[in-house]
Amino acid sequence: MASTPEDEVLHRIGNGVSWITLNRPGAMNAVTPDQRERVIALLAEASADPGVRAVVITATGKGFCAGADLRGAPATGERIAGDVARMIRLGAQRLITAVLDCEKPVIAAVNGTAAGIGAHLALACDLVIAAEPARFIEVFVRRGLVPDGAGAYLLPRLVGPQKAKELMFFGDAVPAAEAERLGLVNKVVPAEALEDTAREWAERLAQGPTRALALTKQLVNASLEGDRATALAAEATAQELNMTTADANEGVASFVERRTPKYLGR
Numbered sequence: 202m203a204s205t206p207e208d209e210v211l212h213r214i215g216n217g218v219s220w221i222t223l224n225r226p227g228a229m230n231a232v233t234p235d236q237r238e239r240v241i242a243l244l245a246e247a248s249a250d251p252g253v254r255a256v257v258i259t260a261t262g263k264g265f266c267a268g269a270d271l272r273g274a275p276a277t278g279e280r281i282a283g284d285v286a287r288m289i290r291l292g293a294q295r296l297i298t299a300v301l302d303c304e305k306p307v308i309a310a311v312n313g314t315a316a317g318i319g320a321h322l323a324l325a326c327d328l329v330i331a332a333e334p335a336r337f338i339e340v341f342v343r344r345g346l347v348p349d350g351a352g353a354y355l356l357p358r359l360v361g362p363q364k365a366k367e368l369m370f371f372g373d374a375v376p377a378a379e380a381e382r383l384g385l386v387n388k389v390v391p392a393e394a395l396e397d398t399a400r401e402w403a404e405r406l407a408q409g410p411t412r413a414l415a416l417t418k419q420l421v422n423a424s425l426e427g428d429r430a431t432a433l434a435a436e437a438t439a440q441e442l443n444m445t446t447a448d449a450n451e452g453v454a455s456f457v458e459r460r461t462p463k464y465l466g467r
Contacts, residue, residue, distance in 0.1 A: 207239070208224065209223070209224050209225050209233065209235065209236050209239075210222065210223060210224060210236050210239040210240055210243070211224045211261075212243055214252070214253060216404050216407060217252065217253060217254040217255060217404070217407030217408070217466070218253070218254070218255045218256070218257060218400070218403040218404060218407050219243065219246075219247045219250075219253045219255070219256045219257070219305075220256075220257050220259070221240055221243050221244075221256065221257065221258045221259075222258075222259050222260060222261060223236065223240075223258075223259070223260035223261070223265070223266055224260070224261045226260075226261045226262025226263070226264070227262075228267065228270060229262070229263070229264030229266070229267035229313075229314060230260045230261070230262065230264050230265060230266045230267060230319070231266065231267040231268055231269065231270040231271075231319075232266055232268070232269055232270060232296075232318065232319070232322075233270045234292065237292060237293075237295075237296050240258070240296060240299070241295060241296060241299040244256065244299040244300060244303045244307075245299065245303075247303060247304075247305050248302075248303050248304035248305060251466060251467060253305055254305060254406065254407035254408075254409070254411045254466045255305055255306050255307075255308065255403040255404070255406040255407040256303060256305050256306070256307045256308065256403075257307075257308045257309075257310055257399050257400075257403050258300075258307060258308070258309050258310070258322065258323075258326060259309070259310035259311075259312060259395075259396070259399065260312055260313070261312075262312075262313070263312070263313045263314070263334075264312075264313040264314045264315075264319075265309075265311045265312050265313050265314060265315040265319055265323060265335065266314075266315055266316070266318070266319025266320075266322055266323075267314060267316050267317070267319055268316045268317030268318050268319050268340060269292075269293065269317065269318050289349045289350075293318050293321075293349050293350035293351075294349070294350065294351060296318070296322065296350065297318075297321055297322065297325045297350050297351040297355075298351075300322065300325040300326055301325050301351075301422060304415045304418075305411065305414075305415065306327045306328070306406045306414050306415075306418060307325075307326045307327050307328075308326060308327065308328045308329070308330060308399055308402055308403055308406075309322070309323040309324075309326035309328070309329045309330070310330050310332075310395050310396065310398075310399035311323050311329060311330065311331040311332065311335045311337075311377075311386075311395075312332050312334075312335065312392065312395055313332070313334055313335055313336075314335070314336055314338065314374075315335065315336070315337050315338070316337075316338040316340040317338070317339070317340045317341060317350070318349070318350040320337045320338060320339065320340075320352070321348075321350040321351055321352045321355055322350070323337070324337075324355045324356070324359060324385060325351065325355060327418060328387050328402065329385065329386045329387050329388075330386070330387060330388050330389075330390060330395065330398055330399050330402065331377040331380060331381070331386045331388070331389050331390075331395075332377065332389075332390060332391070332392040332395040333377055333378070333389060333390070333391055333392060334377070334392055335376075335377040335380075335389075336374045336375060336376050336377065336380075337374070337375045337380050337385060338372060338373075338374045338375070339352065339356075339368045339369045339372050340372055341369070341372065342369060342370060342371065342372040343372045348369055352369065353365070353369070356368060356369065358425050359383075359384055359385055360383050360384055360385065364383065377389045407466075408464060409464055410443075410446070410448035410449065410451075410452060410462075410464045410466075411448065411464070411466035411467070412442075412443060412446045412448060412449075412466075412467065413443050413446070413448060413449065413452075416439040416442065416443055417439075419435075419439070420432070420435055420436055420439055423435055446467060447465055447467050448462075448464045448465060448466065448467065451463060451464060451465070452464070
């Protein structure tokens with residue numbers, strides 16, 4: 202019996218956290234178009250669902266994501282001008298954009314190798330937790346390819362242009378500990394502690410002021426694009442919007458009343 206997108210991307214919601222799990226361990230979770238579309242849809246659902254207040258993206262087996270599954274790609278001789286650009290725009294770029302634009306904080310729990318678009322899927326997340334065996338590989342140069350899936354956008358913002366070029370020019374595997382030192386990863390944990398650590402972080406976020414977190418995510422992401430005046434104007438607007446939320450009122454009231462706030466995500 203053929204597998205379905207629901208089999209290849211597992212999904213569950215618990216304690217306000219949407220868990221999205223790539224599930225093709227035999228292929229090191231190389232992502233297919235069907236998987237990609239399901240992940241994009243689940244991220245959109247997370248944004249719209251008030252019951253979801255954080256997201257975790259992880260995978261089964263020894264690999265987080267070995268890149269794009271190219272087995273269904275057309276042969277070189279069958280392409281015409283514009284085909285590749287359209288494929289990248291509608292495929293890898295949409296996947297990464299879905300993570301960046303998700304209105305809930307997204308955690309990557311990287312269990313193993315993250316290569317190519319798999320590395321970029323992890324690095325697009327707001328927080329990255331890696332198991333000790335995990336490694337990150339800008340594999341494109343090994344295949345004579347240009348990085349896609351927003352890699353040349355994400356990496357310089359995380360490690361600076363010189364280091365980004367080194368990673369992309371050589372395509373060497375970066376172990377989890379080195380990735381943490383470079384700033385690609387927030388935390389490295391033993392493999393057996395990965396899920397529990399991701400759950401702890403995600404549930405902590407899920408108990409937070411959801412709209413404030415969404416606006417903070419937007420501010421940080423946008424700050425890398427514009428000038429100071431634009432960033433400060435966006436900050437003031439975000440604060441104005443956030444002060445209309447119940448959670449902002451609760452946060453202020455709890456401070457005045459010297460008690461722990463109870464945020465509801467709205």
